[in-house]
Amino acid sequence: MTKALDGIKVLELCHAYNGPFCGMMLADHGAQVLKIESPRGDQCRTWGPFDKKSGESGFFAFVNRNKKGITLNLKNEEALKMFYDLVKDADVVIENYRGGVAKKLKVDYDTLKKINPRIIYGSSSGFGQTGPLSNRPCYDIVAQSMGGMVNMTGFPDGPPTKVGPSIADNVTGVFLCLGVLMALYSREKTGKGQQIDVAMLDTIFSLLENGIVNYTVGGEIPQRQGNIDPSIAPFDIFKAEDGYVAIGVGNDKLFNIFCETIGHRELLENPKFKTNDLRCKNYVGDLQNVIRKWASTKKRKYIEELFDSAGLPCGPVLDMKEAIEQPQIKARNMMVEIEHPTMGKTKFQGVTIKLSGTPGNVDFPAPLLGQHNKEIFNLSEDEYENMKKKGIF
Amino acid sequence: MTKALDGIKVLELCHAYNGPFCGMMLADHGAQVLKIESPRGDQCRTWGPFDKKSGESGFFAFVNRNKKGITLNLKNEEALKMFYDLVKDADVVIENYRGGVAKKLKVDYDTLKKINPRIIYGSSSGFGQTGPLSNRPCYDIVAQSMGGMVNMTGFPDGPPTKVGPSIADNVTGVFLCLGVLMALYSREKTGKGQQIDVAMLDTIFSLLENGIVNYTVGGEIPQRQGNIDPSIAPFDIFKAEDGYVAIGVGNDKLFNIFCETIGHRELLENPKFKTNDLRCKNYVGDLQNVIRKWASTKKRKYIEELFDSAGLPCGPVLDMKEAIEQPQIKARNMMVEIEHPTMGKTKFQGVTIKLSGTPGNVDFPAPLLGQHNKEIFNLSEDEYENMKKKGIF
CATH class of the missing domain: 3.30.1540.10 (formyl-coa transferase, domain 3)
Incomplete structure (x- = not known):
């Protein structure tokens, strides 16, 4: 069956959770997402839980399903050239390097748009591509704290409380994906690509509900309320x-x-x-x-x-x-099972956005490290080993 | 300047927070969003904080900026016909009625696609359009609880804790917007519209990070951890x-x-x-x-x-x-000021997704109730009063 993003080619220069979560949604809905890892691999491969038999990361497996994967050492000139070749033919590049790193690696938007002016370049970072904190490192907990979410969660007589799951990471991934789609739609009209810049800090800030207007319109600094709602009771x-x-x-x-x-x-x-x-x-x-x-x-x-x-x-x-295990989650296909080459049958979350005409799906498992190197570059075993020795993969 | 969604016409049959948050993002990025309220008005107009001078809701004001607004009593046959006329010319309808209500009002997808087969119909609800709980009422706190988020937030020795702001509402709005964009992109290729179905329960479930695989791959039921991360220290x-x-x-x-x-x-x-x-x-x-x-x-x-x-x-x-007030939020234009007809100068959150080529913007304030009735239907004062008496507006 046709998917909404069939034919879209995405290069994913992402690691950890936030950028890959965007890539996952694009892939679930039919885009060909090629995950490009450094030869050391995405750090997420070292994050638990681990499959007891194979040692694979369950974290990496769920957020990278439906993607093919290659390794490229972008600090190697030949590898960088191979990446540029991929860009010529791509629609979208997404990256979540810390501010400044993409430029240092020569894979920033200004460089890539010269190779392909139609390229859509999605950047996700802790603090964004602009502003005084642009280059500062960030974790989810820092964005939740500075964005105002932590101070609003928890009980009045208790400490400020982090949201358990990393919602600065994953929701920023959703915003990045939305930005990519807006740019794709816009390109249909204008023929031009552009850069999308989303930040974990901005994302958290945008989710504060009426917290901001409570201060700017209501004149009060809202306090955390535990599990009650100050304006509805019970x-x-x-x-x-x-x-x-x-x-x-x-x-x-x-x-x-x-x-x-x-x-x-x-x-x-x-x-x-x-x-x-x-x-x-x-x-x-x-x-x-x-x-x-x-x-x-x-x-x-x-x-x-x-x-x-x-x-x-x-x-x-x-x-x-x-x-x-609740029936509604089952009925909505929010859990899927897939056969992973080393983990075997693996269960994780399904596709959140239900499209009636072009539904998304989970078709194949996350790639092993460098699994598609030979396939993507059409290499014989000898050629591959040779290039590996040169430090390309 | 061109915006990404210039030329897109959206009819918003939404109330409260989740659907309108989707409409807000579409409007920020250039879509013409027409908010259609019942003559009683969106319930959100009665939610604080209130502007001391005018009594207007700050909540309504921020989430409905950049939209024009009309009232229509959809239970009135003539009003319903006027709505159908708007559908003929629209690209997108979004709604967040409780399951079953759109059908009862005769504004469901099956009805509207007969009027306009290219229409994209976005539905957001607590539990979704399918499954055993489809028609059940839902609040943010219920979706957060059943979705697994509440049990993962808070301290091990304290009670399960709701995320302060209503993230089931607003993030579902982001997913709805993403679904609409996927459908818009797909329509460029296929010429066909479709329905998008997102649920607050599914949304929360999809944000659990590695919580799900901790159980399905790791074999453990994860517990809340307060402010620490079980896999990184400090x-x-x-x-x-x-x-x-x-x-x-x-x-x-x-x-x-x-x-x-x-x-x-x-x-x-x-x-x-x-x-x-x-x-x-x-x-x-x-x-x-x-x-x-x-x-x-x-x-x-x-x-x-x-x-x-x-x-x-x-x-x-x-x-x-x-x-x-932090400098990074200022530098990123995450706070904007707009002149509201009754509230005067009003400050609220800016545009989260930064697009380099077709940037979004906050151009005009939220509509007063029924503000654009005459303009949209091109009515004289007499005609308008007449139709009002008939119970249309």
């Missing part, structure tokens, strides 16, 4: 007998149903809870305690089913096994 | 004299520099900290305490400058005011 996570459950009651009508459902009609008579505004003011230590007590003696499943049948938004806090 | 957030600082030391070379920099050379002699693997094992309560003690007597700014000059990834945990 809206919280409660401890049930066997775990936690998230419950949201967004308006008066739902609050009516909610009180009936939990058998606490008397709350409806209480003037402190008459409106959402009053409920917000009188929530903590008051309304919250009633619900806490009620939930503490129930099972998660019971609460979920009870609320679902009443039309109240609710859901259990799931651990990784439970999240993976 | 990698943590420390309390300084005047706030918190994030520090990441990714390899042995950096650990050497780190120990020199904080004046604790003796750590290098300690066999418990020889390798990253050993440092991870002996981090909590040991190496962690040394750094905690060191950081507790320093200012954030001092630590940041000290580490920056040593090339160590580091950054302060910034509150909203500090995040907004």
